[in-house]
Amino acid sequence: MKYDCLKEFKDEEFRRLTGVKRSTFEKMVDILKEAESAKKAFGGRPNRLSIEDQLLMALEYIREYRTYFHVASSYQISESACYRNIRWIEDVLIKHPDFALPGRKALLKSDMSYEVVLIDATETPIERPKKNQRYFYSGKKKNHTLKSQVIVNKASRKIICTAFSNGKRHDFRLFKESKVKIHPKTKVITDTGYQGLKKIHLNTNMPKKKTKKKPLSKEDKRNNKHQSSERVLNENVIGMLKRFKILAERYRNRRKRFCLRFNLI
Structure with missing residues (x-):
């Protein structure tokens, strides 16, 4: 499911589907966009999916825990591309101070x-x-x-x-x-x-x-x-x-x- 299909969802339905609040999702999108702009400075092939779709795919994976093959088929990308996108999103978010535990x-x-x-x-x-x-x-x-x-x-x-x-x-x-x-x-x-x-x-x-x-x-x-x-x-x-x-x-x-x-x- 693409992010455009979720815009009409209520906040409660959005959280039930993704596991996070809509405000948290938007905050994560801002962090990922900032990281992507820094990555573009080094060049490389542009991603077929938008940042919102990439994040939604990662949340779908850890929420439902389907295989990479099944998740990739839903977004019409290769299994390896699905793995790379999810891994990049996890690495970016865990390094950000807003998602760090007090310790x-x-x-x-x-x-x-x-x-x-x-x-x-x-x-x-x-x-x-x-x-x-x-x-x-x-x-x-x-x-x-x-x-x-x-x-x-x-x-x-x-x-x-x-x-x-x-x-x-x-x-x-x-x-x-x-x-x-x-x-x-x-x-x-x-x-x-x-x-x-x-x-x-x-x-x-x-x-x-x-x-x-x-x-x-x-x-x-x-x-x-x-x-x-x-x-x-x-x-x-x-x-x-x-x-x-x-x-x-x-x-x-x-x-x-x-x-x-x-x-x-």
């Missing part, structure tokens, strides 16, 4: 920009690797996966920073290896996958686990339910990310660009 250093600022943060990890299935299969095998998902850690600001529901590893890596181990340091006054809410975080960050809330000898009391169950209602916000953020099928379905591309695409989305 780990933002969590240590003394101005208390983040009073409460939520930490959780999600997994994306991948194709079975030819080498080091055990390294990527997740016992929880019973599949080969890539694990992504997301730290979210509770007030704004915006992602602060991310970290990535193989599916076999434990959630808390991924947190330690990501070298994330949080301001002592910032409250952290997480699940039981981060047992031991209280030793590193005292202001941490997580559900209490029951044992055979020590079952949970009514008060413990009440507290766990209250914490789950606060923690569900992080699950909602991850759910919004996985509306882009490239993160939800089996990832077929090279694993090197997975982090870039996750952060861009």
Whole structure:
């Protein structure tokens, strides 16, 4: 579908189709046009598609996660041209400061920009690797996966920073290896996958686990339910990310660009 066909769409329909708001789409177009004008200075063959169509094609790819062949057929270009266009758009947008995450250093600022943060990890299935299969095998998902850690600001529901590893890596181990340091006054809410975080960050809330000898009391169950209602916000953020099928379905591309695409989305 070409961009001219979407001009009559309502804003809600536009977002449902592309995964982004119309204002965000227009902002991305401005960034890409600026990058294209700089690229034209070096010469080269002009692109058959407009910037709007190229961006729409890239969003269509990560939103629906069809093959390059199917997407290229919709825009009547070659499969290799489709790949080059999508790769160029991803590289340009991820380098622009408007599409950069605050990063780990933002969590240590003394101005208390983040009073409460939520930490959780999600997994994306991948194709079975030819080498080091055990390294990527997740016992929880019973599949080969890539694990992504997301730290979210509770007030704004915006992602602060991310970290990535193989599916076999434990959630808390991924947190330690990501070298994330949080301001002592910032409250952290997480699940039981981060047992031991209280030793590193005292202001941490997580559900209490029951044992055979020590079952949970009514008060413990009440507290766990209250914490789950606060923690569900992080699950909602991850759910919004996985509306882009490239993160939800089996990832077929090279694993090197997975982090870039996750952060861009």
